[in-house]
Amino acid sequence: MALKHSRQRDMIKAFLMGRKDHPTADVVYMNVRQENPNISLGTVYRNLTLLADIGEIQRLRLGDGVDHFDADTSPHYHFICTECGSVIDLEMESVEQITETAGKYFNGRITGHVTYFYGTCGACCKVLNAQ
Amino acid sequence: MALKHSRQRDMIKAFLMGRKDHPTADVVYMNVRQENPNISLGTVYRNLTLLADIGEIQRLRLGDGVDHFDADTSPHYHFICTECGSVIDLEMESVEQITETAGKYFNGRITGHVTYFYGTCGACCKVLNAQ
DNA sequence: TTCCTTGCAAATCGTTTGCATAATG
């Protein structure tokens, strides 16, 4: 299964790297299609899955029923606004020690954790205060 | 929208209360059907959603593409085994302070967080060590 | 030429919903 070069994959990766709002497969499709109207949704899904599998992008399952994708593969936390649904990076240090905390109470090996924060984003706070 | 009593809802709630392995809707359906073969999958979904909405059960979105349900509505953490997929309660204190930590770095209001831990459960560790 | 990748459409999976009927209060 040697990887071959593909224009479509390049476009998808490039698009993702230019955004920091964690778009869904459909958003990727809509945008990449403007540059290449022939690309199919299946190809977008296939490449997003492939890129995530080889670790070039990150797949985010935020519990909203849709997968989000992030070209930033460094470990970092995310915030989801319950008002507008936007996904925002959190620039905070890792709280990896909670993995150790959890391990003390558990019969087995804990190797990691997934955490996302939710609440109201800055923009939505403003709107709510103005009302 | 006054709630009316229903045998099906009782059975679903009772089944969930008797398990601590966080079953999916389909597992609930399979089991409740043994006692009432006429119950439909739609009814199971409708009641799980209703019970979660009124706070009598908890819906868990663990990122595996399927919703899990938990009759234990107290805030607690979950562990997911990457080997066998089982979901196990973690008896640990809340790490609610990470919400404050995150808040310091964020322009907006953070009201909560979702965390789950993953790794290898006790049973799977045993199997792996035996190999 | 090999075999990875694509476009397309059909299939799959979990979940929701419309509707006529049954059960509840």
Next chain:
DNA sequence: CATTATGCAAACGATTTGCAAGGAA
């Protein structure tokens, strides 16, 4: 009786997949 709940099947949205044709090494 007024309304909520049910069973059934069809609809849904996100994602995956089979296949024949196209493109890269």
